[in-house]
Amino acid sequence: MSRMTTASRASATRQFAPTSPPLPRRWSFTPSDLNWGVLGIGLIIAAMWVRHGGLDLFDSPLNALVAIGQLTALFGTYLALVGILLMSRAPFIDQVLGSDEASRLHRLAGFTSVWFIGAHALASTIGFSGVTTVPTLGEIWEQIYTFTILEEGGLGATVALALLILVALVSIRAARARLAYETWYGIHLYVYIAMALGFLHQLAIGTDFVGDELARNSWIALYAVAFVPLIIFRFLEPLFRNLRHRFYIDKVVIERDGVASIWIAGNAMDKLPVRAGQWFGIRVLNARGWWKSNPFSLSSGPNGIHLRFTVEALGDRSREFQNLEPGTRVFLEGPYGILTGAVRTREKVLLIAGGIGITPLRALFEVLPVRRGDMALLYRAPSNASVVLKRELRRIAEARGARLDIVTGSRDQFTFNDDPLSPGGLWAAYPDIRERDIYLCGSPRMMATVEKSLRDIGVSKGQIHLERFSW
Numbered sequence: 001m002s003r004m005t006t007a008s009r010a011s012a013t014r015q016f017a018p019t020s021p022p023l024p025r026r027w028s029f030t031p032s033d034l035n036w037g038v039l040g041i042g043l044i045i046a047a048m049w050v051r052h053g054g055l056d057l058f059d060s061p062l063n064a065l066v067a068i069g070q071l072t073a074l075f076g077t078y079l080a081l082v083g084i085l086l087m088s089r090a091p092f093i094d095q096v097l098g099s100d101e102a103s104r105l106h107r108l109a110g111f112t113s114v115w116f117i118g119a120h121a122l123a124s125t126i127g128f129s130g131v132t133t134v135p136t137l138g139e140i141w142e143q144i145y146t147f148t149i150l151e152e153g154g155l156g157a158t159v160a161l162a163l164l165i166l167v168a169l170v171s172i173r174a175a176r177a178r179l180a181y182e183t184w185y186g187i188h189l190y191v192y193i194a195m196a197l198g199f200l201h202q203l204a205i206g207t208d209f210v211g212d213e214l215a216r217n218s219w220i221a222l223y224a225v226a227f228v229p230l231i232i233f234r235f236l237e238p239l240f241r242n243l244r245h246r247f248y249i250d251k252v253v254i255e256r257d258g259v260a261s262i263w264i265a266g267n268a269m270d271k272l273p274v275r276a277g278q279w280f281g282i283r284v285l286n287a288r289g290w291w292k293s294n295p296f297s298l299s300s301g302p303n304g305i306h307l308r309f310t311v312e313a314l315g316d317r318s319r320e321f322q323n324l325e326p327g328t329r330v331f332l333e334g335p336y337g338i339l340t341g342a343v344r345t346r347e348k349v350l351l352i353a354g355g356i357g358i359t360p361l362r363a364l365f366e367v368l369p370v371r372r373g374d375m376a377l378l379y380r381a382p383s384n385a386s387v388v389l390k391r392e393l394r395r396i397a398e399a400r401g402a403r404l405d406i407v408t409g410s411r412d413q414f415t416f417n418d419d420p421l422s423p424g425g426l427w428a429a430y431p432d433i434r435e436r437d438i439y440l441c442g443s444p445r446m447m448a449t450v451e452k453s454l455r456d457i458g459v460s461k462g463q464i465h466l467e468r469f470s471w
């Protein structure tokens with residue numbers, strides 16, 4: 001440890017002994033509640049469409065296209081709203097799915113919704129054209145122009161579709177990998193403009209909503225179900241939490257070259273509900289940083305005084321974290337994530353960390369309630385020099401009677417038989433691995449290897465808990 005700086009106002013807080021802060025609220029909401037809710041609302045939407053004569057339209061090819069246009073519009077919008085709810089950071093969604101699964105489903109709902117809304121535009125344009133013979137290019141263009149520009153609500157809907165397609169294009173993995181996170185995120189926000197334009201279009205000319213007040217009001221309520229949690233949990237709750245706690249950087253400790261621990265303090269820290277293993281979005285409130293939130297996991301158990309994060313310099317912002325001045329104000333969004341003790345299913349635990357993925361597991365290593373001998377941490381790092389927090393890991397292992405295995409070396413050094421992350425390697429090191437909960441965090445490649453090994457060994461999906469450090 002080569003450098004340590006301390007803010008003067010922190011000294012007062014350190015006079016108090018650490019306490020356990022409250023745990024975040026557990027919602028009595030289960031995955032099947034979520035599935036039934038989504039399915040139930042889908043069935044109600046389908047019933048509304050049938051009630052408005054949707055099925056009767058299948059009397060001619062053109063009318064059938066109109067019907068398909070209606071259905072794809074309704075379900076395309078519904079999926080977009082489900083996608084927004086999934087990303088609302090509502091704690092009941094986070095608790096049921098976790099941030100990884102929520103963002104995977106958000107992606108699926110988002111792409112499917114764009115396909116549906118594209119199909120709606122195509123089917124409706126042809127369906128309402130009234131053509132009975134093959135149209136000329138001029139007729140096709142005239143129909144598109146009339147439908148997308150001249151008709152009431154047409155222009156807004158066209159812009160909405162164009163924005164949705166743009167967002168889908170930049171979200172394709174190959175495109176996203178070439179964009180800075182902020183660029184991608186900024187473009188992603190166009191979804192809200194698209195949703196607003198689509199909403200106006202639906203209420204103005206949607207067959208299901210013009211002239212049926214119940215359907216209209218229910219549709220508005222559906223938008224509220226998606227947007228109210230988003231407003232509360234993405235904006236209002238973080239705002240009030242930060243106004244209350246007024247977080248600031250207490251000290252920055254350089255752990256090794258390129259890795260620093262950021263200790264954050266604030267008011268009433270013992271009242272902040274949080275669990276070891278969770279993560280926060282951190283916005284540094286200075287001219288360069290206020291507009292970007294970067295996610296980081298707690299690297300030690302919350303103690304009612306500090307939150308500690310350990311940050312590896314992988315890009316511009318994480319590099320700046322290494323040099324932050326004590327006293328700098330920060331805005332925290334969170335806590336999020338379910339890589340916590342709340343998901344335990346077994347007495348015995350194996351924590352598997354790769355590289356900087358050690359951070360949440362270091363926190364869990366410290367606080368997970370286990371009997372002596374029931375917990376092990378396997379920490380995989382490319383080299384001895386890249387291992388972080390080694391001294392404290394050893395101290396915790398000793399104090400808690402836990403096993404600590406630090407395995408270093410490039411993965412090319414290992415053969416299939418001696419790779420500690422292969423099924424054979426894991427089985428040989430932890431013969432009781434099937435009786436353990438596995439907490440896993442590391443690079444995407446390392447996590448994929450371990451997940452496959454665990455499946456091969458026969459560890460069930462419910463025993464494996466993970467956090468991905470990727471977007």
Ligand SMILES: Cc1cc2nc3c(=O)[nH]c(=O)nc-3n(C[C@H](O)[C@H](O)[C@H](O)COP(=O)(O)OP(=O)(O)OC[C@H]3O[C@@H](n4cnc5c(N)ncnc54)[C@H](O)[C@@H]3O)c2cc1C
Nearest residue numbers: 181294295296297310311312315316317318359469470471
């Ligand atoms: C849930 C979660 C917990 C994390 N915990 C830690 C931790 O404890 N310690 C640690 O060192 N790193 C952690 N990370 C990774 C960390 O967030 C990124 O390394 C950091 O945001 C990079 O930002 P940058 O501007 O320095 O780098 P960039 O050059 O912008 O990107 C470097 C890498 O980080 C990814 N990244 C950039 N911004 C974000 C973002 N807002 N959300 C997700 N990924 C992003 C990029 O895709 C790229 O792969 C975590 C990531 C997630 C998703």
